[in-house]
Each structure stands twice: as structure tokens, then as C-alpha cells.
Amino acid sequence: xxxxxxxxxxxxxxxxxxxxxxxxxxxxxxxxxxxxxxxxxxxxxxxxxxxxxxxxxxxxxxxxxxxxxxxxxxxxxxxxxxxxxxxxxxxxxxxxxxxxxxxxxxxxxxxxxx
Amino acid sequence: xxxxxxxxxxxxxxxxxxxxxxxxxxxxxxxxxxxxxxxxxxxxxxxxxxxxxxxxxxxxxxxxxxxxxxxxxxxxxxxxxxxxxxxxxxxxxxxxxxxxxxxxxxxxxx
Numbered sequence: 001x002x003x004x005x006x007x008x009x010x011x012x013x014x015x016x017x018x019x020x021x022x023x024x025x026x027x028x029x030x031x032x033x034x035x036x037x038x039x040x041x042x043x044x045x046x047x048x049x050x051x052x053x054x055x056x057x058x059x060x061x062x063x064x065x066x067x068x069x070x071x072x073x074x075x076x077x078x079x080x081x082x083x084x085x086x087x088x089x090x091x092x093x094x095x096x097x098x099x100x101x102x103x104x105x106x107x108x109x110x111x112x113x114x
Numbered sequence: 115x116x117x118x119x120x121x122x123x124x125x126x127x128x129x130x131x132x133x134x135x136x137x138x139x140x141x142x143x144x145x146x147x148x149x150x151x152x153x154x155x156x157x158x159x160x161x162x163x164x165x166x167x168x169x170x171x172x173x174x175x176x177x178x179x180x181x182x183x184x185x186x187x188x189x190x191x192x193x194x195x196x197x198x199x200x201x202x203x204x205x206x207x208x209x210x211x212x213x214x215x216x217x218x219x220x221x222x223x224x
Contacts, residue, residue, distance in 0.1 A: 035214075045211055098144075100164075102159060103147060104159065108156065
């Protein structure tokens with residue numbers, strides 16, 4: 001089944017403890033992206049990757065890191081999480097990042113930082 | 115950057131009613147998608163529709179790119195249609211960023 005998977009789905013952690021949220025897609029997509037969703041602020045793009053080894057900042061990149069060493073994986077790294085990073089996170093992928101193909105979303109990761 | 119506005123922000127319907135949701139955008143786009151976020155938080159693809167009209171069962175969508183708006187029609191609504199509907203666009207300005215609208219929260223009553 002063609003899909004985008006994320007792990008973990010739920011995570012409660014403490015301030016400052018490094019964490020990684022994994023994202024993987026099995027559709028051979030070039031483009032991958034991370035979003036966060038917050039009440040009243042909608043979905044905002046954190047980072048995106050046009051293809052392997054190419055990443056760029058979205059609208060809210062502060063406090064996050066990403067890497068794209070393989071086409072299928074695009075992990076999101078929080079080196080020192082803070083409470084303002086409590087949010088619902090989505091990974092997404094698309095055949096191309098040129099905006100001319102539809103984007104598919106993972107199931108989401110609900111993160112709470114205390 | 116491009117602005118995306120959705121209306122109405124909230125909508126309550128009786129089961130069986132029809133509705134129209136609107137997405138306005140401030141710049142030309144080469145990608146427009148409609149999503150349904152269900153009560154469990156999952157984002158479900160409804161339509162990829164940068165222009166023209168598409169139909170899928172009780173749902174249909176129309177995008178008039180030259181006038182910078184898209185419409186999502188829901189006919190014979192069901193309680194399972196409840197949730198939040200988002201449109202998302204990619205501007206032709208070349209930034210390759212997906213910009214989401216603020217959403218329409220729909221509640222369908224039995």
C-alpha cells in the first residue's frame with residue numbers, strides 16, 4: 001500500500017531531551033516536507049526537501065533540523081525541545097516539489113513537551 | 115507571499131443538506147488541493163484541482179484559476195463528513211512552498 005508513515009504517533013517528553021520523529025514514504029517521491037499544526041495558526045511548513053541531499057527552510061524552521069540521506073526517509077530532529085514545540089506534526093511527500101503533483105500526508109505525530 | 119482565505123470558518127448542517135466551501139487565493143497557483151481533516155486528526159486527500167472541475171461521489175470541486183478561487187461542494191451531507199476542510203496552494207512565484215488556508219470547520223448533525 002502506497003503510504004507515508006510517521007513514528008512515533010504520540011510522544012510526551014521533557015524540555016531539552018533530544019528527539020527524532022521519523023518519516024518514510026514508499027512511493028519513490030522526490031519531494032518531502034514537514035508541517036506543524038497549531039490551533040488558530042493552521043498548518044505551517046517547517047522544512048522541505050526537493051530531493052536527496054537538498055533541504056530548505058519553510059516558514060517556521062527555528063528549533064528543528066532535518067536530513068535527507070535517502071529518498072524514502074526524512075527525519076525531523078528536535079535537538080533541545082521546548083514547550084512551544086508542543087504541536088501536531090505531519091510529514092508529507094509528493095512526486096515533485098515543483099507544485100504540479102498532489103501531496104500525500106502521514107498520519108501525524110502528536111508531541112507534548114513539558 | 116500568497117494569502118489563502120477560506121469561508122465560512124464554521125458551518126453546521128443537518129444530515130442530508132448540501133453545502134459550498136470557498137477558497138480564495140491572492141496570487142496565481144499551479145497546485146491546489148482540498149483536504150479533509152477527520153476528528154482523529156488525519157488529513158485525507160479529496161482533490162488535486164489546480165483548474166477545472168472534478169467529482170468524486172457526493173463531493174465535487176471547481177477551481178477558476180483566472181479568478182483565484184476554488185469551491186468544494188458537499189451534497190447530501192453525512193455525519194462522517196464532519197471535520198475541518200482545508201485548501202492548500204503552491205504559488206507560481208517559484209518558492210515551492212505549500213500554503214494552507216485557515217480551514218472550514220464542518221459539523222453535520224444527525
